[in-house]
Amino acid sequence: MTLSRSIAVYPGTFDPITNGHLDILERALALFETVVVTIAPNVRKNPLFTTDERMQFIKDALPSYGDKRLQFAVFEGLLVDYCKGRGATVIVRGLRALADFEYEFQFAHMNRRLAPGVDTVFFMTDERNHYVSSSLVKEVASFGGDVTGLVPAAVVAALAAKYRK
Numbered sequence: 152m153t154l155s156r157s158i159a160v161y162p163g164t165f166d167p168i169t170n171g172h173l174d175i176l177e178r179a180l181a182l183f184e185t186v187v188v189t190i191a192p193n194v195r196k197n198p199l200f201t202t203d204e205r206m207q208f209i210k211d212a213l214p215s216y217g218d219k220r221l222q223f224a225v226f227e228g229l230l231v232d233y234c235k236g237r238g239a240t241v242i243v244r245g246l247r248a249l250a251d252f253e254y255e256f257q258f259a260h261m262n263r264r265l266a267p268g269v270d271t272v273f274f275m276t277d278e279r280n281h282y283v284s285s286s287l288v289k290e291v292a293s294f295g296g297d298v299t300g301l302v303p304a305a306v307v308a309a310l311a312a313k314y315r316k
Contacts, residue, residue, distance in 0.1 A: 159183040159241040159272070160234050164191050166198045167306045168208045169288060171280030175245040176209070178274050180216055187222045187237060189230070199289055199313060212303040231266035242271045247281045 159179055165172060165188070179186045188209060190202050200208075206223045213221060226233045234242065242262060244255050252273075259271035280301075288298050292310035299307050 157183050157241050158185045158187065158237060158239040159243050160187045160189055160230070160237065160239045161243040162189040162191065162230055164198065164285065165205045165209065166200055166285050167288065167302055167310065168205065168212065169280065169283050169285055169302050170300070171245065171247070171276050171283045172285075173209075173212055173303070174277045174280060175243065175274045176213065176221075179243045179272075180213075180220060182272075183241060183243075185220055185222060186243065187224055187239065189224045189226055189233060192225060192227065200309065204309070208303060208306050208309070211305050229265065231262045231269050234269045235266055240269055242269060244271055244273050245276050246273050247276045247284075 159182075161176055161179055163172065176186065176188065188206070190205050192198070192202055198205075202225050209223070210221075224233070224237075230242065234240075242259075244259070246252055246255060255271070255273065259273075262269060262271060283301050288301055288306075289310070292298050293314050295314070298310060302310070
């Protein structure tokens, strides 16, 4: 398979990155030459981890892609403005359930209206991860539950340290 020369952007808060996110990211890296993970600071969501920590979790989980194919950015504002400024033609999104589709469908159409040269590509999550979300992982970890297998090992350790009582 030949990689597309396109630059794809995979946006999210990734607080923390889950194995479901990583699955989507690896599949996008199989199709696109460069994938830029854009991490939204979104202070309204009261992030548990800093943007630097979130980026490092991803780098640690996918060390084989290096800095050329897997890149990172932090931005606020319209995603399509970032895409146009970066020369990206694809937005990568993952879908877990019907509710995700309805939410993402609206954004994809608005983004397409605002930037006709930027398409949204959806990846269906692997069935092993269809119920996993960052919020659920944090909630389970906050009560001392085991999140091994849902997030990378470094995230398991970081969550345990954050929630250690």
